[in-house]
Amino acid sequence: xxxxxxxxxxxxxxxxxxxxxxxxxxxxxxxxxxxxxxxxxxxxxxxxxxxxxxxxxxxxxxxxxxxxxxxxxxxxxxxxxxxxxxxxxxxxxxxxxxxxxxxxxxxxxxxxxxxxxxxxxxxxxxxxxxxxxxxxxxxxxxxxxxxxxxxxxxxxxxxxxxxxxxxxxxxxxxxxxxxxxxxxxxxxxxxxxxxxxxxxxxxxxxxxxxxxxxxxxxxxxxxxxxxxxxxxxxxxxxxxxxxxxxxxxxxxxxxxxxxxxxxxxxxxxxxxxxxxxxxxxxxxxxxxxxxxxxxxxxxxxxxxxxxxxxxxxxxxxxxxxxxxxxxx
Amino acid sequence: xxxxxxxxxxxxxxxxxxxxxxxxxxxxxxxxxxxxxxxxxxxxxxxxxxxxxxxxxxxxxxxxxxxxxxxxxxxxxxxxxxxxxxxxxxxxxxxxxxxxxxxxxxxxxxxxxxxxxxxxxxxxxxxxxxxxxxxxxxxxxxxxxxxxxxxxxxxxxxxxxxxxxxxxxxxxxxxxxxxxxxxxxxxxxxxxxxxxxxxxxxxxxxxxxxxxxxxxxxxxxxxxxxxxxxxxxxxxxxxxxxxxxxxxxxxxxxxxxxxxxxxxxxxxxxxxxxxxxxxxxxxxxxxxxxxxxxxxxxxxxxxxxxxxxxxxxxxxxxxxxxxxxxxx
Numbered sequence: 001x002x003x004x005x006x007x008x009x010x011x012x013x014x015x016x017x018x019x020x021x022x023x024x025x026x027x028x029x030x031x032x033x034x035x036x037x038x039x040x041x042x043x044x045x046x047x048x049x050x051x052x053x054x055x056x057x058x059x060x061x062x063x064x065x066x067x068x069x070x071x072x073x074x075x076x077x078x079x080x081x082x083x084x085x086x087x088x089x090x091x092x093x094x095x096x097x098x099x100x101x102x103x104x105x106x107x108x109x110x111x112x113x114x115x116x117x118x119x120x121x122x123x124x125x126x127x128x129x130x131x132x133x134x135x136x137x138x139x140x141x142x143x144x145x146x147x148x149x150x151x152x153x154x155x156x157x158x159x160x161x162x163x164x165x166x167x168x169x170x171x172x173x174x175x176x177x178x179x180x181x182x183x184x185x186x187x188x189x190x191x192x193x194x195x196x197x198x199x200x201x202x203x204x205x206x207x208x209x210x211x212x213x214x215x216x217x218x219x220x221x222x223x224x225x226x227x228x229x230x231x232x233x234x235x236x237x238x239x240x241x242x243x244x245x246x247x248x249x250x251x252x253x254x255x256x257x258x259x260x261x262x263x264x265x266x267x268x269x270x271x272x273x274x275x276x277x278x279x280x281x282x283x284x285x286x287x288x289x290x291x292x293x294x295x296x297x298x299x300x301x302x303x304x305x306x307x308x309x310x311x312x313x314x315x316x317x318x319x320x321x322x323x324x325x326x327x328x
Numbered sequence: 329x330x331x332x333x334x335x336x337x338x339x340x341x342x343x344x345x346x347x348x349x350x351x352x353x354x355x356x357x358x359x360x361x362x363x364x365x366x367x368x369x370x371x372x373x374x375x376x377x378x379x380x381x382x383x384x385x386x387x388x389x390x391x392x393x394x395x396x397x398x399x400x401x402x403x404x405x406x407x408x409x410x411x412x413x414x415x416x417x418x419x420x421x422x423x424x425x426x427x428x429x430x431x432x433x434x435x436x437x438x439x440x441x442x443x444x445x446x447x448x449x450x451x452x453x454x455x456x457x458x459x460x461x462x463x464x465x466x467x468x469x470x471x472x473x474x475x476x477x478x479x480x481x482x483x484x485x486x487x488x489x490x491x492x493x494x495x496x497x498x499x500x501x502x503x504x505x506x507x508x509x510x511x512x513x514x515x516x517x518x519x520x521x522x523x524x525x526x527x528x529x530x531x532x533x534x535x536x537x538x539x540x541x542x543x544x545x546x547x548x549x550x551x552x553x554x555x556x557x558x559x560x561x562x563x564x565x566x567x568x569x570x571x572x573x574x575x576x577x578x579x580x581x582x583x584x585x586x587x588x589x590x591x592x593x594x595x596x597x598x599x600x601x602x603x604x605x606x607x608x609x610x611x612x613x614x615x616x617x618x619x620x621x622x623x624x625x626x627x628x629x630x631x632x633x634x635x636x637x638x639x640x641x642x643x644x645x646x647x648x649x650x651x652x653x654x655x656x
Contacts, residue, residue, distance in 0.1 A: 124569065173467060173558060210561025212565070213565060215565060227554070230555055231559060237543060239570060241542040242571070246595075249597075250591070256594045259587040262583060262587035265584075266580045
């Protein structure tokens, strides 16, 4: 397999945690990796090859402009390496908008895709996560794009999480068909009008609600990128707040600290389940290549997991499956 | 004070828990209450007066149609009692849409209010909750309505939670002014164009994100009713999922059960903080009267708290303050 191009300069803890994650992925899984960034800032790469890129796109930089002007940035070079056949996939924990723009600009879209969408796995109790898309690539959407998001999300849920017949729901504010704002009503009509779901082995289950994003009634939840991003961040904020409150309660007294220590073995798997690290980030579906976008706060473990996702998706030939589904 | 009209037939646990909550509020706080419903189904009302209403609007009934056709329903009669000067406020845990429609139809709007909005308190660690509005009354909104939501939310935050200078944020997907979908960009411009905030003693703090809904940077978060409802339900779903996971972990082994029992004193206040019961439900702001909408799953405690909120808001003369702010 061609190496996975890893943006070594992107993320709150770049480059040290990024390089550390790359070394973990190489050591533990034997994944071939091409680090992209400033060679003299990467520290000990453990022998991993480096593609030199002299510029860095800041986490808060304006995405479109940065990608157009910083052509020798690690992000743009990583995307270019995929386009040029030097790499099989790209992974970045950097500026999300710039990662999308780089992928779109350098790899292009899969033929027939109206807009790429960010697919983010959301943990749930029963094991396999719910795939939420669009989680933020397109703030304003057309109803027809969401039909395609459903299709791409179903393909992703099958190949990423092994869901045989993914149940695809439309995020709304009531379960009945007529519920929602005017955009969602139009989208519902578009999703119900043609049998896109059966054609890709999925099932359209109608509207789902905010509470179902961690629930058991759908495997894929489709929405516009504004609503998806608000919901995702609201859920992340809630998880963090509840966990912070718990930790404070655990730390309240010597007795509570002792009791909490006894509970630790039961709590650690939970922490792993709900941590954003676990799923290795989101995937940009619809570009003509594998592009995994990891959380800005990614540590070495999160990067290792993101590289593993990219590797698995290349192995599964997800882009070919998406191409078939979109053209089918 | 005139009694508070309580829809005794609305809610998943009506009428028994509703009547029980009314008796608690009467006993503990001395709140005058007028039960509205079918007299022979209410059981022992503990001497509380009953306004007879022969019909019940089902939890899943179509709101507009129900309110127009079921004129002798407990919900419509409760709203009518406020309009007719028989009651000072209405409280319901029934069909949310029908509660709004009843209030709007019978009480009317405060002069100058474009659309009433549901204001829902969201718990946060630091004590006073964040007020989210609109949490679901208006699925499609105009930017100007949201300016008014900000104003009404600020008045509510001050009189309900004692926030002297409420910080009002616009829910979006990035902190910078230009971030969001086209609706939010227009709304931002409308909120920044006039100095509505200073006029009502509030402060516009610009965009906030989903994670800030339980955070510390705003006291009021303004959004359209679709986004607000999705975010609210996503947060409720997350809290429930995390708590369920915790309880499962606590119950895993005899050792974990013992440790969890030791932690209970530290955990109970947390549970109270994050439980939807605690804040006694949401308030419909902008109708010409006090209307408190409690969660459909309300038990007696939740109803007691909702009655307390209604009582406090009547005492604070919130409607007069809203009228001043909207006309000012």
